Amino acid sequence: MGDDGSKNNKEDDFVENLGDSALMVVPFAKFLPLINEIGNFFNEIIELVEAAEHNKRTCEILKNRVRVAELAVRDLRDKKKDRQDFFNRINYIRLQELSTIITQIKKFISEISLMKTLIKYLKEKSVEKIFKELCMEFDSCINLLSFSINVEIADELEQLKSDQDDLFKYILGMVAGINDNDCFADLSEKFFSTVVKVNAMEKFMNETSQNQTKIDNIFQIHPLKFSDYESDDRRVNKWYKTTNKGEVFAFKTIAEGENYMIVQNKVTILKELHDWQNIIKFYGIISDGNKWHYLVTEWAERGNLREFYQNKNDFDLKSKLRISLDIARGLNFLRTVEIFHRDIRAENILITLNETAKLANFKLSRYLTAATLNQKQNLERVRYCAPELLERAPNYKYDQRCEIYSFGILLWEIAEERVPYQDSNDILDIVDKVYNKTYREPFSENSQMPEEFKRLEIEGIRSS
Template identity: 30%
Template sequence: IHAASAAIQNLKIRKEENRQFFTETNLVLLSKLKKVMIKIAKYIKEIREFKWLRRYFTSKSIEETFRLLTTEFDGYISSLNFSIIIELKMQNEKDCAALKHDTHETNQLLLQLVESVNYNKEFRDDVTKIKDGVMDIKECVQDIKNIKDCVHDIVTMLKHFEEFSTMKKLFNNLQSSQYKSELKEEDFIDSLLNLGDFTFAERSRGGIQKWIRNSDHLELAFTEINSNLLSKEHQKSLLFEVSLLKKLRGSRDIVQFYGLVKDEYRSKMYLVTEWSQYGNLREYYKQKKLKPSIKLQIALDIALGLNFLQACQILHRDLRSVNIMIGSHEHAKLANF
């Protein structure tokens, strides 16, 4: 192209000397030669900018396009009888050799790119597998922790069962006349709570008061017991029975007992249990329309509570809606058993 451009430029400079060259036919050939030179220049630019790489394996090969352009170029040069035809032919051979070399290097570059992409993909796959493995290990550790917590809860529950069983046997023995006289204050003293450890919160629901334990702000229910109607022996039996019920801490489906507290100033005694946020079941379903899913959950909670009491050899003799309390998260708990 440079040689042809130089020859054309030389013709322009020596226009007067080469007037006979600029015939109508040669002018047409020069115009076509210019167009093919523009095509060749554009073609070379595309190769430099790698625009062909995306179409490398689907369109005509580089050699084929190069051959067509150079053939067209050589034809116009031959028709114009330029003196540079031989030089252009030699340059063409050099360009073909260089093009083959560049094509080989391009192929090698593409292979390296493919290998790099494959390596990166394999590396990402390995990293993903490692991450999945770490997550599996974390899940296993969490499962082990959950099992450990479950075992701890079971051991605690069995301990409470054992304590409850021992006290129940003692309580049954104390009901007989030969043991009643042996009932002493030290057998139930742990049931007495200090009223000063609690703060009154509000009066609520048929004589049941809401109090707050000062140490941890736990909400508790104080149910008044008319101690004036109880004989001294009955009061002792009540205190011992509450001590027994305090041991039933292995189930979340029954109301938890915390003990008894005396108000010496008002001469009153209160049974201390956990506070039920929504009151009893009768109050709850009168105030709120229950979804079928909530009804099923309440039924399941009641069944689990009865199953727990049966395991403790306790028969609930007054199972009705007023003796089923609804705590937080709409969880049902058995009471007054």
Template identity: 30%
Template sequence: MAEVKEALNVVGDIMGTYLPLIQSAIIVINKIIEICEAAEYNQNICNSLLDRVKLTSTAIDSLQRRKQRNESKLRNEVYYQAFHKFIYVLKEIETYTADISKIHGFRKYAKALTIKEKFVKLSKDYDKSMNDLHFTIAVANEEQRRIDDEALTEDLAEFDKYLKTIDRKVDDLHDEIKYIKNHINEKSLHGVNKIDPKNLELPSQGTADDERRGKNSNVVVKRIFKAQEVACKSFSTTEEGPKEGHLEILMKLSECKHILRFYGISKIDNNGVMVFEWAQRKTLKELYEKKDIQWHCKVRIALNICRGLVFLQQAEILHHDLKCENILMTQTLEPKIYNFELARYYSGNTTSIGSEMNDTMRWMAPEKLSNYNSRYTTWCEIFSFSMLLWELAFEKIPYRNLKLEKIKALVTKGGREIIKFGKSTPEEVQEAYKKIISGSWKQIPHERISFLKILSMLEELHNSIIHMFDANLPDLLDNEALDLDGSNEVNGDLDIPDDDICDVSDVNPIIISLDEGISAFRIGEHEKAWKCFEYHAKNDNVTAKYWKGRYLNEGLLADKKDPEEGKKLLKEAADRGNPDAQLRYAFTLLKILHEGNNREIFMEYITKAANEGENTAAQFHLGEIYYKGKCKIPKNEEEGIKWLRKAALQNNSKAIGLLNTSGIDIY
């Protein structure tokens, strides 16, 4: 654009023109650093990208400090374009690292090869961008390439295992829990079972001690519900009681067999109760205090607890209070994670124990002990699990002979409990179990092994000693025997809602950022928005090509209308993975679905947007198409409801409305 070249030549302080770009770059760089330093998975790949990004900060600082020496290149239009491309790449790196560093982001990648292909592309784009900016300090060399190869080799081998471990069905559960959380104070939620008190029958036999546990507000009584033993825990009717949203989440978590099942709420003697499955053997702590648990059983218990924790991690929930006392045991020695009173979502407020020391410190991570009000992270949860593993192994609470002040001083300085097995511990168990604990309680949080790694190690250990198991042998405990949805016409109601746009700053450089361009579109400043999208599209930005394609295709500026050129741009952006473009391109085919294979192409792109791009508008339209049999697509109500629910759980109002009017539960 001629105006850009002219502006670069007449502006006074050239760094004033670049300042908004530099600020944008620094913001993204800091986000990448934060993501990578907290990475739970694919740490080597994240660190390889982080090494590059950190060097870039030095190059930007040098550019600013030597502005007089750099003035000629700063006034070069090509250099200005290159700086924008640099920001595009940084934002792609931010998205990529955010995805692969967290377990829930894995669902975007069907196989490890996809991770590698994306990494290679990002690395090449980044290195080219740095070279175009003359940031030679950050250009990849042979050593960096060696580091990259090692990072990919090590992480991708693990990632293949991760993908096999991940339960894709939990993605739906994650969305359901997120929806409940976002509507936690609304009375419209109705997913909690209301159990008729008449269906809670008294047990036909059993001791008084077995039928009633706990004291005062924590009393639990046994009842029979649908021929199953259940535990009824009272809650005060004079207080607000547990929020229905929280109870709904408990019901969702019950889909995991390693978490204590919550049946619903009811009343006993006019007192409100929460109904859970009955754990015959009480807590794991109470069990090991009474009975010596055999080692092959301990490994199985640890493995199943870890499976439950991985399930919680996929749902983005942290328990915050892991210890054997919060694990209940069934008659057949199946562990059930319970007591979610301190549990939080990843984005929720952290659990704080205040200034008063309490017994939870025995299982607490050193970083949390150093600052009680610091954020509780997955690394804290992993540390607590390591202490639970130790407790289970040696059948006693950690540091039982030390006062709390001594424990805090010891752990924050790197001290830990002693791992010393007795002679009766099988040799195949000792080193493997010790390696898991030692890798999980490391002093530096991000050096601790991940939950999925722990799971893999426990499964390997379990498989190596499985020959010790025999369902017919009553030797799991010493000295105790176990009883063991429309029209086929294409019509105008397939409208597409606009995307949610965040506010942007008031900085007014020569070319405004994409966020500012989108904001200008939202308030009807189409000339301003067009100039922004046109520039960034010429600079090969995918998002800008999508927006320029929209303007040309829809004629948002009358003198710029060119449907065919717009359609080409939408397709290009769609083929490069932009989900909004995938949906818009699909809709350019609506009036010509009967021609050639356009119907198949239409469904291909709208499905890509809904699935890979997780575009909620695409999910709604795809669901409506299947549910009502629109666009002459064979009617498939089950498939339609699946996509409508996905959209509804992301707060798509049209999907929620269609499900409600059709009498279909959002879950």
């Protein structure tokens, strides 16, 4: 894109080439679809900005610019009788150009507001460059249409810098969860590469779901050998490598009601998260040669979170905050790669020997039904379920708000060291409390948890 002088020259040439036809009247009916299109784009941009997870200030700046255009074209529609001089050929062409630029702005907002699409801009360090180019193109078009715009460029660049600072802190927090001693640049690259790869795998598997052979060939899915493992007691899910008893693994039976191929594909994706220290390591699926299949994962010596705090004599404030942060980091990374855990609760947070908390026991098949769970498992799951899920609305989909709600309930349990709604052992009673009476467990009066922790818990359970 050139400077203002070259743009002015191009504009003069453009007008000269149109000649006498530049001011030729164009019927308002031909302008109307363009006016409506710009209005629709603005509404779509509003939704994108509201859903933005990153670069929120930058997105807001661009939204406000498009608002100027939307108000101006709406005014054209409302006062068309007083603006007859506007509806000519050159302004029609310029309005088309404005619509094209707004389309580019919408695409830019959609891409810089979510990590999976933002990564390409971060690698190229091009967010600021493209932002400035879009603003220049937009402002030029607005001026040529004689629409008024009033913005503080210096303030906008300051907002842009604040977004970049926030992004740096976010990535710093994400790479802190990587189990590696590399430098920040290498860790950042590992983070970016994993996000891109996992999203690509998820997309490909969804698109190719009817061709499992193709999926198996591309991702080289090979089952583990059952003969490579042994156990002292098969009633316990702790197994060892036959060649090295120091290598310990957890074997979890895959229920007959689960779709094996869906579980296998999900595990193939989850294996890519092996560098993230707050997500349990997945090694693959194994068959005993008979009817049983097992999910093989990392072994967590200290059991699940509830067992951990019930058996620990000194579950102090520092431990509670550290474990809460571990869980938050794991969930935050899953959100970035757009994977839902679908079953956040104390039994599904495992604690390692060095007291690191890890997300485990993912609900691997979205088609898993209550028939594959016993009554106790259903009861425990309901204690953490968002109200919308308890309502059983036919069109309601599990989303990020459900994960956040469950995390909020889990924060309360960590703080209080108590089972949520522990006085209720009936599913319908809990549903009545949570959904109908909107009851939520309060913090105890002598709680030592920081106010910010309590606020996070309250915001989490209010997210649904």
